[in-house]
Amino acid sequence: MAKSPGSVVVLFNALSEEGYDELKHVDPTTLGFEPEYDIAVSTVSEEYQAIVTALRGEGWKVRSVNLKDDLKVLERVVKRNRPDVVFNLVESFRDEPEFESAIPAFLDLYGVPYTGATPLSLSICRRKGLTKRILQSHGVPTPKFLSLWEPKVSLRHGLKYPLIVKPAREDASAGLDAGSVVADRPALLVRLEHMLHEFGGPVLVEEFIEGRELHVAMLGNDPPEMLPPLEYDFSELPEGEPAIISYAAKWNPLAEVFHRVITRCPAPMSRTLQRRLAKACLGAWHAVGCRDYARLDVRVSKKDEPYVLEINPTPDLTEGVSFMESAEEVGLTFPGTMARILEMAMERKTVWPPPPLDANAPKPVEMGPMGPLGSLTPPAPELD
Numbered sequence: 001m002a003k004s005p006g007s008v009v010v011l012f013n014a015l016s017e018e019g020y021d022e023l024k025h026v027d028p029t030t031l032g033f034e035p036e037y038d039i040a041v042s043t044v045s046e047e048y049q050a051i052v053t054a055l056r057g058e059g060w061k062v063r064s065v066n067l068k069d070d071l072k073v074l075e076r077v078v079k080r081n082r083p084d085v086v087f088n089l090v091e092s093f094r095d096e097p098e099f100e101s102a103i104p105a106f107l108d109l110y111g112v113p114y115t116g117a118t119p120l121s122l123s124i125c126r127r128k129g130l131t132k133r134i135l136q137s138h139g140v141p142t143p144k145f146l147s148l149w150e151p152k153v154s155l156r157h158g159l160k161y162p163l164i165v166k167p168a169r170e171d172a173s174a175g176l177d178a179g180s181v182v183a184d185r186p187a188l189l190v191r192l193e194h195m196l197h198e199f200g201g202p203v204l205v206e207e208f209i210e211g212r213e214l215h216v217a218m219l220g221n222d223p224p225e226m227l228p229p230l231e232y233d234f235s236e237l238p239e240g241e242p243a244i245i246s247y248a249a250k251w252n253p254l255a256e257v258f259h260r261v262i263t264r265c266p267a268p269m270s271r272t273l274q275r276r277l278a279k280a281c282l283g284a285w286h287a288v289g290c291r292d293y294a295r296l297d298v299r300v301s302k303k304d305e306p307y308v309l310e311i312n313p314t315p316d317l318t319e320g321v322s323f324m325e326s327a328e329e330v331g332l333t334f335p336g337t338m339a340r341i342l343e344m345a346m347e348r349k350t351v352w353p354p355p356p357l358d359a360n361a362p363k364p365v366e367m368g369p370m371g372p373l374g375s376l377t378p379p380a381p382e383l384d
Contacts, residue, residue: 004061006084008342009077010052011103011114013067013090014044023253036259047318048089054335055087060342067103069094074103078110085345086114087338088314097126097171113348115341117313121289125311128168128204131288138287140280141307143299145206151193153205155185164208164244165191167199171312173247175199181208181242209299209307213245214267216281216296217315217326219337221344224285226278227326229298231267236260245297265325273304284308292344295323 026039042050048064055062063083067073067090077083086107093099101119108119117125125131129147136142144159147168162183167175175195182188188205195203213234217227234243237260241249248255269277281296288311295315299307315323319334327337 004059006346007061008055008085008087009083010048010062010064010087011090012048013069013093015068031254033256039253041253042318050319051087051338054338057335058339074106078112084349085342086112087342088114088116111350113345115345116292117290121313124288125313126169128310129202131311134287135284135308138283140283140287141305143206143209143307145204147202147204148192149201151189151196153188159207162208163188163205165195165203165205167195168202168204170199173245173250176244176246177248178241180244209301211302212300214298214300215322216277216298217323218281218285218294221291223282226281228266228329229277230263230265230322230326233262233264236262263325265329277306280306280308284311292341
């Protein structure tokens with residue numbers, strides 16, 4: 001029997017199934033429209049269990065651990081029956097998305113390798129305004145924007161309508177609906193006040209790029225591979241719905257808009273657009289320090305200019321959805337992709353615990369531009 005690649009903990013933090021289990025009992029004929037997709041989507045537990053099953057099929061020794069907002073559970077993971085690697089799927093802790101980065105930071109302190117982004121990268125990408133400023137500083141095209149804390153904006157704000165208004169520190173399309181795209185100042189002020197009331201500040205106001213929307217999956221390191229981009233087709237949207245991936249379109253199988261946004265992979269494009277897209281996405285990947293895998297949300301203007309909207313450093317890995325749809329297009333299986341992500345994390349495994357310091361060992365010499373620091377005689381003071 002072949003030797004196991006190693007032991008792995010599939011780590012997540014879930015307290016509920018968000019009502020998805022109840023969808024199995026919904027009669028589609030009562031919805032008032034013809035659904036394009038199944039109503040009964042996978043629950044959180046089912047999605048995580050699929051990763052466990054896939055990895056076991058690839059020979060890994062796997063156990064799943066639900067933190068359930070209990071830090072002691074995480075302590076037991078690293079102190080008892082310590083795994084070789086952690087498949088990190090934690091997106092928040094104690095209902096606070098800002099704590100997402102604390103989990104990999106904890107694992108770093110204990111020297112446990114894990115999949116995906118570092119704490120710094122997660123923290124950057126959680127803040128949409130900061131991410132966009134970093135992209136701008138690296139020459140990565142992103143729509144012009146403002147970050148606002150009050151329902152006020154100058155008459156000469158420098159942005160061209162239409163604009164899209166969204167929370168600056170939420171993800172998963174939270175806050176995006178039929179009213180998110182505004183065409184004039186009165187609508188902007190109303191939407192801005194609504195977003196501040198619902199989510200608090202800051203609120204991101206950016207130029208809405210009228211054109212195509214792509215999800216670009218990236219996989220690997222040094223350098224990462226851009227998988228075939230996936231395009232969202234908005235041509236069948238109900239009247240009044242803007243051409244965006246709203247929260248309902250993404251997460252609510254009981255809403256008609258969920259069934260009217262169709263995906264196409266690979267997205268058809270010219271070689272010129274493909275080169276521009278690869279350059280923008282690779283630049284964004286390096287700018288925020290992505291690792292192992294990521295998904296970038298991109299709008300493409302009518303002039304075939306790509307604009308990076310957001311970067312998700314740990315995207316949804318559900319089979320057949322977005323990231324995996326792109327992976328499958330190049331022949332990657334779900335189990336194979338999960339194993340590949342783990343193998344990249346395993347390459348970062350170090351000796352633990354680290355060997356004790358030898359008090360008699362020579363201390364490392366800090367080098368300066370002219371040689372070892374401390375070896376130069378300081379210049380004599382000048383005399384008047």
